[in-house]
Structure formats: C-alpha cells, structure tokens
Amino acid sequence: MELTQYLKGTLRWWWLIVLSTIVAGVGSYVASMQQPRIYQTTTTLMVGQVFQKTDISGNDFTLTGLLAQSYAQVTTRQPILQATVDSLGLDMSWQALKNQVYAAPIPLTQLLAISVQDVSPQRAVAIADEIAYQLILQSPASPENQQRNERSEFVHTQLDDLEKRISTAQARVVELDTELASALSARKIQDLQSEISGLENLINDWQVNYRNLLGFLEGGDTPNQLTIIEPAQLPYSPISPDVQTNVLLAAAVGFSLAFGAALLLEYFDNTVKSTDDLTVPSIGLTSLGTISNIDGMNLNDKLVSTHDLFSPITEAYRQIRTNIQFTAIDQPARSIMVTSSNPGEGKSTTAANLGIIMAQANLRTIIVDADLRRPTLHKMFQVPNLGGLTDLLSSESLDIDNQLKDTGIENLKIITSGPLPPNPSEILGSQRMMQLLQQLERVADIIIFDTPPILAVTDALVLSKRVDGVILVIKSKSTRRDSLKQSLERLNQVGAKLLGGVLNGMSGGSKGTIYHHYYTHSEQHKVSGQSSSSSPTRRWWQRVLPVFKS
Template identity: 35%
Template structure:
C-alpha cells in the first residue's frame, strides 16, 4: 500500500501558526467524571471485609504461600527426623479414700478423707523429691548416664556449655582435683541431684477426671528404663504409704495409752468424791426419789387443774341459778321428772277444761281434778328446790376439793425445792464422773481397735495397669509435626502474602489509579505474554484475531479516546509510561492497528530513540528511520515512511540509535515532521520513551495534542507514576488519561473489572485463541 503523498525536501516548511500542532486545536482533555456526578456513592475504604478480595489476594500470592509452606514443612520434618526419639511408658494407679481414726469421742472423726485435697496431696507426694531420691538410690540411677534429663539439650544449652568450657580452658588458676580413688562428696551430691531432677523432669502425673485413677507417664530415650522407673516409683510410693500408716498407728497407740492412764486416775477420783458426798448428805437413791416426788407433783398439778375446771363449771351453774328464778333454770328444763310432771299436769288441765262444758267447778269430779293439778304443782316446786340444792352442793364440794389440792401441791413444791438444793453438789460430782467414764470407755475402745489393726497392712493404693516397655517412640511424631508444619506454613504463607500485598506500592485496582492521579481511566488491558505461540508480537493479535479479548480491550481504549476531548481523538497522540516495560510500545502499536482497522489513515512513529521495539514487532528494516531525518541527512519523510502488512497503517521506525535523542526530538525538523504528518494522515501515534529520568517524553508531549499514560498493574510503584504525572503537568503536557496494563484479572482483578475480563473470555465473541494467549 502506498503512503499518502508527502512533500519533497524543497517544499519542507513549517505550517502557519494557526495550524501548528502546539496550539492543540482539538480542545482540552475532558476530566474524569466523579462518582457524585454520576449519582453514585463511593464505597469507603477500609470498611467491611470483602472475602472475594481476600481470596483474590491468596490466588495472586499463591506461590508465596506454597514456597513458605514448603520451607516450613521441610524445616519441621528435617528437625523431626534429626531429633532423638523419646519413648513414654504409662502406669495407672488407683487411690481410694483413707480413713484413720486416732481419737474417737462420741461420734467418729475422720482425720484424713478422700476429698479433692486428699487426692491433691497424693499427687504432690508422687512428685516429691524424697520419693524420687528413693527410686534413684534403689535403681542406682545416679551412677548411670541414663539418669540425665530425658530430653536432649537445646542448641542454646549446648552453646552455653561450650562457652563455659572455653572459659574454663582459658583459666590459668590451678584446679584442685581429688586424689585417685578418694570419694568426692560434692560430685556425688551433684550427680544425685542431677538424677533426681532428671527423673522428676521426665515424670508426668495426669489425674483421670471424675475418678480416683491417676495416670503416671515417664519419657526417656531408653524405653526399658522408662518402664522400670515407673514400676519402681509405684512400688516405692505404695511402700511409703504403708510406712506412713504404720508410723501413724504406732503413734496412736502410744498416745492412747498415755491418755488412758490419765483419764483412769481422774475417773477414780470423781467416783470416790461422789460416794463420800452421798454418804455425808444422807442422800440415797437420789434418782428414784426425785422421780417419785416429781411424779407426785405432776399428778397433783393435773388433779388441781381438773378440780379447778370442775369448780369453775359448778360455779358457773351456781351463778346462773342465783340469777334465775322460777322454772327458767337450765337444769330444771332438762329434768325428765319435771317434764313428765308437766305433761301429766297438761293432760289434767285439758280434761278439766273439757269437763267445764258439762260440769260446774264445784262438782266433785271437777274438785278432784283441781286437787290433782295442785298436787302436781307442789311436786314440781319440790323437784325444783331439790335441783337448786344439788347445784349449791356441787359448787361447795368442788371449791373445797380445789383448796385441798392446791395446799397439797404447795407442800410438794417445798419438798422438791429442798431436795434440789441439797442435790446440786451431788449432780456436779455425778456429771464429772459420767464424763470421765465416757472418755475412759471411748479411749479404751479405740486403744483396743488400734491394737487389733496394728499388725494389718491395709493399703488404699493399688496398681491398675503396670508400665510396659513402649514399642514406638512418643516423640517426635512425624505425622503430627507434619500436619502442624503444614498448618503453620499455610498460615505463615497467607500472612506473608497479605504483608506483601500490604507493602505492595503498585496499582492493583483501576479505581486507585483514578483516585490518586485524578485522570480518567480509558481502558484496562489484560495480562498477556509478550509474544504469541508462533513468535509474533502480542500487539499483532488485534490484527490477527479481531475478536480476541486483547483486541477488544484496545478497541475499548480507542472508543474511550473518541470521547476524551470535546472534539474527539487528538490527531497527534503520544503514548508514554513512567518507567520502562509497562507496555507503552504495545499500546501504541495496538491503538494504531485499531485506528487503521477503523478506516483511518494511521501513522505510527517510533519516537523511542533509546530502546525501540516497534520496528521489530512489525518486522521493518531499521537501517533508515526517524533519526536519519532529524539529524539533517538526505532522508526525507517519504523515504522513512514505510507501509506495513496491516491496511491503512504506516510506520516510521526509529533508525540508528543517536547519542543525543532529546536534542533531536526538540529540533525544528521534528515539529515540521509532525505538522506534515498531521496534515497528511487521519491519525498520528507516537511511541514515546519513559518519563522518569528522561526529557524525551516531555518534549514529545508538548509537540502532540494529547498524551496517553500507561501504567502496569501490580508492578509500577505509585511514587513513580505520581512523579511522572507531576512532571507532565509541570511541563503543561495535555494528559488525556491513563491505561492500566497487564492486569491479572483472574488473580488480582476486582469488582466489575473482573466481571469485564470474564465477559471478554467467556466465549461470547467466539474467541478461542485469545483465551490461550491471556490464560
């Protein structure tokens, strides 16, 4: 394909000022719309826990986690197999409750019980140095090297020993050593203490919950010695317990014998005083006499109470009789005789009234009836008088009986008080004698019990399971250590991964780039290999497979550039980056391909005169290029402009690398070249060198109408990018926006950008080759 006609060298001239590219006739770059202007609320940073983000960090730093885990596991397993194997023997004891009654008075008293304090005491006795010393002396462990602590000394202990030996060798003072064959008490004592400490250091006591069982464990490099020490320890502990019980019984017998003699003497004295006092006061059978007098007084008191009740009842009837006249007395009304007389009288009066209708009152029969009625009235009155006399007699008798009983009770009280007064000293002597007798009987009974049980070796401690020689080492445990190392390695690796992620000063999210730089994000480019499987540059994928994810990403950038300014895409566009290797050359070539595919006559200028790569990607001859024209040689623009195999795309290679790239780029010939290119081509794209440390990008940026900044995701430090943007703005370079390149969407993508990447790779466009390139 032929390039558009370019003027010859004689016609080279600068464009008029109104058409110079430095005036940027394409308008100013648009500012990135804020979240508030779009009606969106920005999510505050640091609030909440995004599990997906944490998972993406783990995926991104997965090799860090794997390496740390392998290192920890390898270290742990190496240390495990280098450790000395330790064997552990186990023995089970049963400790029942103990009941020793030294003194029993009244009710039994337990001086030792089977409560928690008793069991805790037994546990401490098992760990006592006296018991350990007995085992050491019985087994001769102080003369054997096996008496050392069961666990090997640590590297710190070995270092201390080595340093102490080194200092001892440097000491010039003479060392006094004992004569050959002479005993060394200090050395023997040290060996004994070392053996005791070693035995106690390897001993573990574990009580079994909710039972009286206790499990003893002993760890040692020698399995036979571990079992032997435990068995000897249990036997010595049982023997020690029996000895303690025998010593306690002996002490109890001696104590009881002495107390019996003392109490016996006191009992004899108290009984003698009791008998003498009874004889002197002439008190015989005090208990029986007191009981008779007390019984009589109780009976008299009860009789007096009954008499008082009878007297009060009789008095009540008597008082009622005095207040009542005629036949209204209750006793009269209740009398059957009077009731019968009244009934007979009523019948006679009824008959008399019936006869009045026939006879006159003077009739003999009527007179007889009247006499009978009068006789009955006289009989009723006589019966009433008898009742009143009986009530009066009952009252007088009850009153007299009460008086006699009261006098008799007063007499008995005087007798009881007199007897009690004379019996007080006697009761005191009797109680003292009873107390001494009970104490003597209790001590005598206990003395006989202790004497009977003195020869019986009762034991409340027994061995349930004897210690067996362990067949396998207890520690180190390769499986346990391996699992622990795996867990620690994974945790350490995850922690280190998050630490690296925290210390990572690069841009990991597109929104971070927009927020920090204040530039619109024009596109996101997924990570891809530098060359395809066929050895072609990755930028050519946009031409080879227009439906690939890589091509779609730059097609999105091309679309975003059309809206980056008020008048569309700047005709003169340069692509730069903060440092080398951020994909600026790939971006420049890919954008040029996209504009060419859109039907625009596109010119790609390789303005990176320090490390040019575009001519290699397009496989162009670089013998003659931009430097030949800028250096003032015979090369003309038409000579250095070359067509490519991509339709509508022309390129100017860099040419030989010059010693002074900045001077060449700032020359008038560069301005003239860009002016002619902007007049002849629809789109001119320049591949600019990096910004930091170089002035080339600033010069090119001021010659173009728009600058596009590429930033590599997860690699370029933020300070570099911020410094680069600051230099561009200080030099008044028109910045259109930024592109985030090499984004690991599967491992480090976030939010809708990950969804966008998946959308591009999901096969919606039928892209199969792009999946291989970007996967």
C-alpha cells in the same frame, strides 16, 4: 499504600502460603512419627484413714493434706527411686528415673497421684506400682518400721484401764441418779446434777479414746498411713507425640510465617502490580486497560493484533481503544503520544498494536516513531528506516507522502524515525514539528507517536504538550511507584493532557479473558478451514468484525 492493598497483594503469594503450610504440616507429621511413643500411667494412694472414722474433724483433713504434699516430695527422692530401680532391676540410674516420675497431691483431697512415663506401657505400670509400694514400705506408718508387738501390748493395757474407768464411772452415775431421786433440797439436787454431768463427760472422752485405740489394733489407724486405692492401669494410647496437635500447630506456624513473609514482600515491593495501584489517591491515574505478556522472540511477533484477531490480547487493545474514546468524548483525541517512565516497559509495542486496532476500526491511522534515540517500530513492521521523521523535520518542504511507509495493514501507515539526530529534544519541540502535526491531522484520523521514556530524557515532555492526549504505559511488577509518580508530576508540570495508563505485562491475562476465549473460539471455528488469510472471507472478517465489536 493501604492495608487492604497489602492484603490483596498477598494473594499473589498464595502458592507460597499454601506450600509453606503443607510443608510445615507434612514435616511435623514425619518428625512426630519418628519420635518414640511415650505412655503414662498413674497409681493413686490415700494418706490416712479419714474415711473410716466416724468422727471426722477439720484437723484431720488439714493434717493429711500436708502429709500428702510431703509424700509427693519424698516420692522423687533418692531412697524411694533407688529402691525401685534395685527391686525391678532397671537398667538406669535413679536420677534418670526421676525424669520419668511426677508425684502431686490431688487438690482438696487426701489423695496422692504418682504418674510414670515410659516408652513401654508395661514397664510404666510396674514402675508406678513399685514406687507406691516402696513409699508405703518406707513410711513411718509401715508395720515393718514399728515395734508392733510392744505397742499392741501397751494398747491392750490402756484398753483394760479404760474399761475399768468407764464401768466405775457408769456405776457411780447410777448411784447418783438414785440419790437425786430422793433429794429434797435444791442445793443437794444441784450438786448431784453437776457431779453426774462431769462423770458423763469423762465417760464420753474415755469411750472416744477406747474406740481410737481399738481402731489402731484393728486397722492401724494413723494419720500418715498410706493405702493404694487405685493401682496403675495399662495404657493403650501414647500421650506423646500428639501427632494431630503437632501437625495443626506446625501448619498454623507455617501459614503465619508465610503470610507474614508475603506481607513484608508486599511492603518492600514498590512496583505497580495491578490496576488498583494506579487508581489509589496518591497516584490517581485512570486505567485504560491491561495487557498480558506477549510471547515471541522477534519484534514482529509483538504485533499480536495482526497475527490473531481473536486473541485475548487483541481484545484488550480493543478495550483500550474504546476507553480512549470515552475519556475524550467531548473533544476526541486525534493525536496521541504513547510513552513510559523507563525503557523496556512496552510503550512501542502498545503504540504499534493500538495503531493496528485503530486501523481495523476503519480509522485512517499514522504511527510516528518519535523515539529518535532507540527507534524500534521499523523493525516491528519490517520496513526500511532510510528516511523518516528527521528527514521531514530537516527538509524545506513537508512532503509527507514520500515518508509514509506502507505496513501491509489497511488504513495504517508509518513514519519511521529516520537518521538519528544529535539534538532530538530540540527537533521534537521545534515549530517545524507543530507544522508536521497539523499536516498529519489533515490526512489521518488518528496519529500515534511513540516517544522515549519520560524519566530518561526530555523528548517526551517536549512533545506531550503539543498532542491531544498522552497514554502512559506501566509494566506490571517492574515499574516502581515512585517512578510513576515522578512521571506524572513531570507531565502535569508541562500541562500535558493525560488520557490514562495501560498496565502492560500482566500475568494470567486481562479481565474478560475467559469470556472472550469462549466467544472467539466459536468465531475461529467458523472461519477455520479457509484457504489463507488473504482470502476474501478472511479479509472481510478482518475489516468488519473489529468495527462490529467496537
């Protein structure tokens, strides 16, 4: 079975796929709506004062980047989180709070992001800001953790010393410039220039140190200083649950699972379901037509072709009759055997309705119940089975007229099975059966034989090589492919001429049903209101309309 057939087969399970998709989506929506809303907010800190410096070096960025990573680790440790819990009076442990906090440096920056998730947006903001405050409070650069006054006095002393050094050096540079202006020898000039250059370098270094110390006094410039540059903002939309994403994902999963299940069902389902299964190369059976399920508890209800001339099923049998004529256009099949692979696949119903359709086309038709094991045609046509085929084959003379029973349908006669013999296969394969077939062809245009299933007994195979054509009835979603293949092999082995297959028990009607319903509804309206089915007009329609349609 090809992949395309598997994919087509999954269309039969469209309801399962749609239902699974809807159930998964709705279930996900209900579950998402019952989950608590989680809000997230973020406080951003800057490590160091790099942007306030006029002479930034690569080492500054490297150092503060490493510090940001260290602070990210410290943020989720016990000292910071416990202090936050105590400060805000939270009814939770610091371990529980840790599950709500995420801290990480922003790549390629000196920024540290502290994110907090909570069911309350206000509490999330309070926790994020408090963690940032506690981190600053407990950092080495915090004023509370420094001996600020002592260090300030030391810095002032250093500033005074640097001022004196810078002033002295600058005065010395002025003196050297004066000497340089009056110097005459090259050696003297070179020495003075060298001394001036050295003093200027010292002055520059002292000035840099002076500015750094002055910056410390003014802003406390240290590499590990923390500054809040963006406090936490009140979130208005929850980040979880993401209802739309959850529903889409659940629907996709439901669709995928249902589609996969449908593929598996098709893979393991070895039954014939459509005409495409008949025409695959591995089977190669011509499709003569499809028949829908026939409603009705009684066997007589199966004779749809007599009860409703305008039903889609009746039209399907007409189509089968037409296809039979086209398959044997060079040598018309006058004797046709109808059989199936297994019991209960609708061979007797097909044989009976096909005989009726042939008779409605003004063809003299005889249906022979050759199922000498489980005959049913006499029950369908409601005729006695006191005598029949077995009587003809066992009597000395082939008196067909005595065994032809009237069906109440013009041009249609039936030969019932008669008493059941102990040796059906031998009787059907006898020379007497061949003589009977020749005699029937003299008095009828079409002879239709209903035989037992092929795989059950050999009766059908014995008769199949004596008739002009064989029709194999396959029941949709019931007949297995291996059974069908086995039946075809047996028919080919005995040299039977196979006209094609009829797919029976199709759900939803056969092809053309919609058009035919539209067409025949108009015809029914025209003939409605007649006194009875036996009125002249009604009988004229019953005889002429099928011929016109053919």
